Amino acid sequence: AQRVTQPEKLLSVFKGAPVELKCNYSYSGSPELFWYVQYSRQRLQLLLRHISRESIKGFTADLNKGETSFHLKKPFAQEEDSAMYYCALKGNYKLTFGKGTLLTVNP
Amino acid sequence: EAGVAQSPRYKIIEKRQSVAFWCNPISGHATLYWYQQILGQGPKLLIQFQNNGVVDDSQLPKDRFSAERLKGVDSTLKIQPAKLEDSAVYLCASSQPGGGGAYEQYFGPGTRLTVT
Numbered sequence: 001a002q003r004v005t006q007p008e009k010l011l012s013v014f015k016g017a018p019v020e021l022k023c024n025y026s027y028s029g030s031p032e033l034f035w036y037v038q039y040s041r042q043r044l045q046l047l048l049r050h051i052s053r054e055s056i057k058g059f060t061a062d063l064n065k066g067e068t069s070f071h072l073k074k075p076f077a078q079e080e081d082s083a084m085y086y087c088a089l090k091g092n093y094k095l096t097f098g099k100g101t102l103l104t105v106n107p
Numbered sequence: 108e109a110g111v112a113q114s115p116r117y118k119i120i121e122k123r124q125s126v127a128f129w130c131n132p133i134s135g136h137a138t139l140y141w142y143q144q145i146l147g148q149g150p151k152l153l154i155q156f157q158n159n160g161v162v163d164d165s166q167l168p169k170d171r172f173s174a175e176r177l178k179g180v181d182s183t184l185k186i187q188p189a190k191l192e193d194s195a196v197y198l199c200a201s202s203q204p205g206g207g208g209a210y211e212q213y214f215g216p217g218t219r220l221t222v223t
Contacts, residue, residue: 004149009147043110043111043214043215043216043217044150044198044200044214045213045214046211046212049211086149086150088149090210092163093155093162093163094152094155094163095140095152095212096152097149097150097151098149099147099148099149100148100149
């Protein structure tokens with residue numbers, strides 16, 4: 001079975017502060033991990049995927065197979081980063097989502 | 108490019124009634140997904156189509172839910188009869204075939220269903 005855990009339902013930081021959204025997974029095979037984001041009144045959309053190892057909007061995420069984690073990080077949060085963030089795992093051709101973390105960046 | 112379209116955007120029905128949702132994926136996307144998102148949870152895959160064939164429907168409650176994609180393009184998801192616990196947002200998504208690697212799913216705006 002595949003499972004994704006996002007331990008924080010809510011995360012509040014001030015503008016300019018570092019932010020880390022935690023994601024842990026459980027999967028017996030070789031995982032593919034993603035972060036999806038949903039801004040207010042917008043559709044769910046892909047933020048980044050671990051395979052491409054890219055930085056999107058200043059966010060990065062490193063897959064740590066030893067700790068089975070894929071935490072999302074940004075050194076300096078911006079107000080426009082306020083959104084719902086979902087970690088997702090692709091296994092057996094199926095995408096499994098965590099419950100999400102609501103990030104609020106305060107001015 | 109036009110995004111994934113869904114209708115209706117909102118629906119309120121009484122329990123034991125029937126309801127149907129429609130999805131039009133991005134042109135050329137062979138893979139189509141239906142997700143159920145209950146308040147406070149992440150999206151849960153109900154069914155995945157590759158063209159007009161079902162790839163995965165292991166989490167679809169088949170006693171009341173059905174879905175089809177007859178011509179490999181549009182899709183409908185039906186609930187009959189609805190229960191209170193079916194209240195959720197139903198998301199449709201589409202993607203190119205996986206090709207063995209990571210792929211991006213494009214999501215529609217969702218249909219918010221309220222069962223009273």
